[in-house]
Amino acid sequence: MKKFNERAFTESVLECIRRASCELPDDITERLKAAENSEIPGSAAHSVLKTILKNIDMANKTSRPICQDTGLPAFYVYYPPEISPQSIKNCIEKALILATEKGYLRPNAVDPVTGRNSGNNLGAGFPALEFYEWDRNAISVKCMLKGGGCENVSTQYSLPDTELNAGRDLKGVEACVIDAVLKAQGKGCAPGIIGVGIGGDRISGYETAKKQFFRELDDENDIPELNDLEKKLYKKLNKLEIGPMGLGGKTTVLGVKIGTAHRLPASYFVSISYMCWACRRQEMLFDLSEE
Numbered sequence: 001m002k003k004f005n006e007r008a009f010t011e012s013v014l015e016c017i018r019r020a021s022c023e024l025p026d027d028i029t030e031r032l033k034a035a036e037n038s039e040i041p042g043s044a045a046h047s048v049l050k051t052i053l054k055n056i057d058m059a060n061k062t063s064r065p066i067c068q069d070t071g072l073p074a075f076y077v078y079y080p081p082e083i084s085p086q087s088i089k090n091c092i093e094k095a096l097i098l099a100t101e102k103g104y105l106r107p108n109a110v111d112p113v114t115g116r117n118s119g120n121n122l123g124a125g126f127p128a129l130e131f132y133e134w135d136r137n138a139i140s141v142k143c144m145l146k147g148g149g150c151e152n153v154s155t156q157y158s159l160p161d162t163e164l165n166a167g168r169d170l171k172g173v174e175a176c177v178i179d180a181v182l183k184a185q186g187k188g189c190a191p192g193i194i195g196v197g198i199g200g201d202r203i204s205g206y207e208t209a210k211k212q213f214f215r216e217l218d219d220e221n222d223i224p225e226l227n228d229l230e231k232k233l234y235k236k237l238n239k240l241e242i243g244p245m246g247l248g249g250k251t252t253v254l255g256v257k258i259g260t261a262h263r264l265p266a267s268y269f270v271s272i273s274y275m276c277w278a279c280r281r282q283e284m285l286f287d288l289s290e291e
Helices: 006-022 026-038 044-062 085-101 148-152 170-184 202-214 224-238
Strands: 072-079 128-133 138-146 155-158 192-199 253-261 269-275 280-287
Touching (some): 006 138, 026 044, 072 202, 155 202, 192 202, 202 280
Parallel strands (some): 192 253
Antiparallel strands (some): 072 138, 138 280
8 A cells, every 4th residue: 555644644634624613615604694685684584694604704713613513524535546545544533633632623422322422523433434436646535514403403204205295206305305494493503505315225315415515505406407406495495484593584595405316116215414504514635746
């Protein structure tokens, strides 16, 4: 296996974690600003969005977490075959320990049997890691911090659903998404971003849904039918007037992103991952040719 500068890579991952925790991506911030401008001055919705934007600015300037719940760290890693995935994993774990010590992350890894917190954000299935081999002479790391409050209102449907009158088609998917957001109300720290995975099994459906959060809010879906559905749902969900934190208003969601995975003939899952307004995602590229 090819050797690489593990110390430099660990430092790069640490900075990626810091930015994910303390700096919101520009597309999210701009959508929140537009939402604030659309609400009535003095209303609860306007006040909440104004406070959110102030919080984002303060976190950015002071390198402090945007939210006290720094979530489950998830990493999607692309690496060349000459590099050992285990070495990359070791570096990511070292970076997480450092990030926790520096206060960029809250210790969040809790043993479900003993109730004990590991204290360093390491544990069984913590962090979430996925590795993909590619042919570039570089390591790409996508980092997402997924908070517990919004994770709690994520959900999954199996179509057909007689209660929703939802069949195995995009109209059925639409009904599921609207139902999920109605049930969530403000509990997921609205305005949220809705990631949808159509198809797959119960695991890959959720994985597909969560990966949608790496898409920028103003991008276009490559599948025309899904692109139309994303825009349609974005308008419909905001007409529900659940509003920021469920206090009413024009902004219930910041975006809807939909992906697909091939399914079994017997199954038709619609997996919905809810992301709070603090959509904490960052990407880094570690160029191995410079070593």
